[in-house]
Amino acid sequence: MKYTAHINVMPLKELLDPQGKAVNNSLHNLGLNGVSDVRIGKCIAMHIDAANKEAAENIAREACKKLLANPVMEAFDYTITEG
Amino acid sequence: MKYTAHINVMPLKELLDPQGKAVNNSLHNLGLNGVSDVRIGKCIAMHIDAANKEAAENIAREACKKLLANPVMEAFDYTITEG
Numbered sequence: 001m002k003y004t005a006h007i008n009v010m011p012l013k014e015l016l017d018p019q020g021k022a023v024n025n026s027l028h029n030l031g032l033n034g035v036s037d038v039r040i041g042k043c044i045a046m047h048i049d050a051a052n053k054e055a056a057e058n059i060a061r062e063a064c065k066k067l068l069a070n071p072v073m074e075a076f077d078y079t080i081t082e083g
Numbered sequence: 084m085k086y087t088a089h090i091n092v093m094p095l096k097e098l099l100d101p102q103g104k105a106v107n108n109s110l111h112n113l114g115l116n117g118v119s120d121v122r123i124g125k126c127i128a129m130h131i132d133a134a135n136k137e138a139a140e141n142i143a144r145e146a147c148k149k150l151l152a153n154p155v156m157e158a159f160d161y162t163i164t165e166g
Contacts, residue, residue, distance in 0.1 A: 006091075008089075008091075008126045009126070010126060010128065023127070023150065023151070024129075026150055027146055027149075027150060030145075030146075030149050030150060032142055032145055032146055032149070034131050034132040034133050034139075034142050035129050035130070035131055035132075035142065035146060036129070036130045036131075036132070037128075037129060037130040038127065038128070038129040039127070039128045039129070040125060040126070040127050041125070041126040041127075041128070042123060042124070042125070042126060043091045043092070043093060043123070043124040043125060043126035044106070044121065044122070044123050044124075045093065045120075045121070045122045045124070046107075046118050046119070046120060046121040046122070047118070047119045047120040048117050048118055048119075049117040049119070050117050056117075059115055059117055059118065062113075062115055063110055063113075063115055063118060066110075066113050066115070067106065067109055067110060067113060068106070
C-alpha cells in the first residue's frame with residue numbers, strides 16, 4: 001500500500017540557530033515586527049510503499065535515524081497519511 | 084496574543100529536485116527500498132505576536148511572500164496554533 005510521509009527535522013531548541021536569527025532580523029527589517037524565535041529546519045516529503053501504516057512509520061523513523069536527522073543537533077517528527 | 088506558526092516551503096512538484104533524488108538513492112543504499120519521490124524543503128517555526136489568529140495568519144503569509152518562499156520555484160503552506 002502507498003503512504004505519504006511528511007517529516008520535519010528541526011534544530012534542538014537549546015541550540016543557537018544562526019540561520020533563524022538572520023531570518024528573524026530580515027523579517028523585522030521588512031516591517032514584520034510581531035515575529036520572534038524563528039527556527040529553520042528541513043521538511044522532507046516522500047512516498048512509502050509498505051504493508052500497513054505501522055510498517056510505513058517504521059520506514060520513516062529508520063530514514064530519519066539513518067540519514068535525515070543528526071541526533072546530536074536535530075530532532076525529528078513525522079506524519080504518515082494514506083495515498 | 085502569542086501564536087506559533089509552522090511554515091513548510093517545498094519545491095514546486097513539476098520541478099526537478101536533485102537534492103530529493105540524492106536522498107532517495109541514499110535511502111535505497113541503506114536498504115530502505117520502499118521509499119520513492121523524496122522532496123526536500125524548508126520547515127520554519129516562529130512565534131507571532133498578533134491581535135488575533137487572522138492577523139497572525141496575515142503575518143505568516145507576508146513573511147512567506149516577502150522572504151521565505153521563492154514563488155518561481157517554491158510553494159508554501161502554514162499552520163497557526165495558539166501559544
